[in-house]
Amino acid sequence: MEKFFELLTQMNPFDLVQVIFWGMAGAISFYFSIGNARVWTSISIGFFLIFLSQAYGINPWGHYQKLTAFHYIVGTVAIMMITHGFLEYYVFCRTFEISGNKLIVYLSTLGILAASGVFLMINPNPSPNTIRNIRMVENAIWVFLCVMNIELVRKIYLAIKDSDISKGFIAFGLVFFFIFLWKGSELYLQIFQWDQDWQDIIALMTDESTDFDQYPARIQFSQEVRRYAGLLSGISVGGTFTYIYRLLK
Amino acid sequence: MFLLPKGNPLFENLAVTKLKLPDVLLKLSTGGFTGYSSFVFQTSTVILVFEAGKLVSALLEDRNGKRQNGFEALSALAELMVSSGSGTMNVYKLSKDLTMCIHALLEGETLYKAQELKLIDINSLLGKVKNDRMNGCLRIYTEEHSAMIFYKEGNPLGFFHDGSGDIESSSSESQKIAGLPGAKIDLFATQSVEEIMGINLLEVANIQKIWDTTVALHQSEIDRTNKERQERDIKAATLRLAELEEQVKVIVGEYVGKVGRGIVDKELSENGGNSCLIDEAGFAKFLAGIERAAKLLISGTNIKAMMEKLSSTITNARSES
Structure with a gap:
């Protein structure tokens, strides 16, 4: 517990606020998944997993590299779950088919996470470079699936725009827009090796140089976008679920 | 509709819906029945005349006075019995002479129909019957009663009224009916008994087949309606x-x-x-x-x-x- 509070005090206040908001959003979405229709389970579980993926900063055992890698894998599973949920919702809007049950969704999610854990355990300890690669893959998946989800949400909204819940999908569109900016800016920094992880790696482990100093403006801009979009994402997810909860009450 | 005097009743007001035409005809035929049987329906009346078990005449008359005879009348009777859902049958025994007069009457021609008695010069009509040496029948009737006067070559042969089993000589019943309010007369010209062919319709018509066909048709009609x-x-x-x-x-x-x-x-x-x-x-x-x-x-x-x-x-x- 002491270690946990030590980590909290060491964290950037902005990042801490972001984690707190994601914690609230995760709690709201998980609560939402319990009391609502099956199709919402994948979506809300996915948003809850974002909190888990973001919580590595306050994880007392976060210095274990396999655990850090696991946080990023959880982040990847999160957007896949969310996308699966919106795809199901879209299918429902077109065919009115509702299949499966909540327990299977919960168990499948646990199964995927357990399999990811096993994958990390049976493989060598990931290097900082490997962890960065995993994070980059996560961000790439997030960016492309965000674009896809914005399109899905648009189509769902058009199909159900005269129902009570339709405005909730506009809010989801906003959520994915913020997440796109958040993850997109992070991916942008990673692709051009301007991210903090790469700076740490080359400082300690390689003799590679960096052009970090040549583009201070765009790097600064991207970092700011990443910070604020990340914060807004967490706030908007919590707000959206609260809003939908009220719409469906 | 055609109403004959009742004769000696054997059966009256039997419900037609419970009867089968072949059975009725077979019973009257095998019993050597002489007289007539009337089937009274809402829309028509059918009269079958029997002489010693032979069906010598069949006549159907509807409420408009339209008539059918012989085979057509039998077919129509079968159809009415199957489909009308109501109707009564009466059987009256008559003497052979009276039966033949009725037979001749049914085969004859209607000269005057439903004439109001009070509007008719009855004396001149009877004079015409006599002068023309007519074979015929003058029917005097109301809604309830009927009496007949048969003429042979212009001379009265006798009278037939309700309860008669034979041609009678008393004219009192006829006069009584003629005195009733609303009494009417029909005048028929009949063929002489000798000219009437004595064909037994039961021998020339397959009554069972007529009946079966009618029942089948009626059933198919019911099925179709259903x-x-x-x-x-x-x-x-x-x-x-x-x-x-x-x-x-x-x-x-x-x-x-x-x-x-x-x-x-x-x-x-x-x-x-x-x-x-x-x-x-x-x-x-x-x-x-x-x-x-x-x-x-x-x-x-x-x-x-x-x-x-x-x-x-x-x-x-x-x-x-």
């Missing part, structure tokens, strides 16, 4: 169900939006079509499906209101059908 009624009922039920389905779609659409119609269509197809709306178990499943889908789209309050409206609409529709 089928038409069933089709009409099905069509009406289909129409009612279609109206109910539309009402349900409007209600669901009102709460859920335009996807509501699609949700209703899908749930109906999964529960065996719109007939599930009036089936208790099917409707419960249908409602559960609608509620499950609505949970993804609208608030709990609206779901509750929608379900109540759907239930009351269906309950009303069920109670009306």
Whole structure:
């Protein structure tokens, strides 16, 4: 517990606020998944997993590299779950088919996470470079699936725009827009090796140089976008679920 | 319609619907019956004349005075017995002479029909019968009673009235009927008995076959009517169900939006079509499906209101059908 509070005090206040908001959003979405229709389970579980993926900063055992890698894998599973949920919702809007049950969704999610854990355990300890690669893959998946989800949400909204819940999908569109900016800016920094992880790696482990100093403006801009979009994402997810909860009450 | 004096009654007012024509004719034939049998229906009267068990004459007259004889009359009688659903049969025994007079009368020609007695110069009419040396019959009748005077070559042969078994010489009954208010007369020219062919219609007509065909035709008519009624009922039920389905779609659409119609269509197809709306178990499943889908789209309050409206609409529709 002491270690946990030590980590909290060491964290950037902005990042801490972001984690707190994601914690609230995760709690709201998980609560939402319990009391609502099956199709919402994948979506809300996915948003809850974002909190888990973001919580590595306050994880007392976060210095274990396999655990850090696991946080990023959880982040990847999160957007896949969310996308699966919106795809199901879209299918429902077109065919009115509702299949499966909540327990299977919960168990499948646990199964995927357990399999990811096993994958990390049976493989060598990931290097900082490997962890960065995993994070980059996560961000790439997030960016492309965000674009896809914005399109899905648009189509769902058009199909159900005269129902009570339709405005909730506009809010989801906003959520994915913020997440796109958040993850997109992070991916942008990673692709051009301007991210903090790469700076740490080359400082300690390689003799590679960096052009970090040549583009201070765009790097600064991207970092700011990443910070604020990340914060807004967490706030908007919590707000959206609260809003939908009220719409469906 | 044609009303003959009643003669000596053997049977009166037998319900025709319980009788079979072949059985009736066989009974009268094998018993060597002489006289006539009348079948009185709402629209027609049929008279069958028997002489020593031979069916010598058959006449049908409808309420418009249109007549059919012989085979046609028998076929029509079979049809009336099968399809009319009412009617009575009377059997009156007569002497052979009177029977032959009736037979001749039925085969004869109508000269005057339903003439008001008080408007007729009866003396000049009788003078004409005498002068023309007519073979014929003067029927005097009211709604209830009838009497006949037969003439041979212009001379009165005798009288026939209710209760007579033979040609009688007393004219008192005829005079009594002629004195009743509303009495009318018919004048028929008859052929002489010698000219009438003594054909037994039972030998030339296959009564059993006529009867069977008529029964079969009637049955097929009933079947056809039943089928038409069933089709009409099905069509009406289909129409009612279609109206109910539309009402349900409007209600669901009102709460859920335009996807509501699609949700209703899908749930109906999964529960065996719109007939599930009036089936208790099917409707419960249908409602559960609608509620499950609505949970993804609208608030709990609206779901509750929608379900109540759907239930009351269906309950009303069920109670009306």
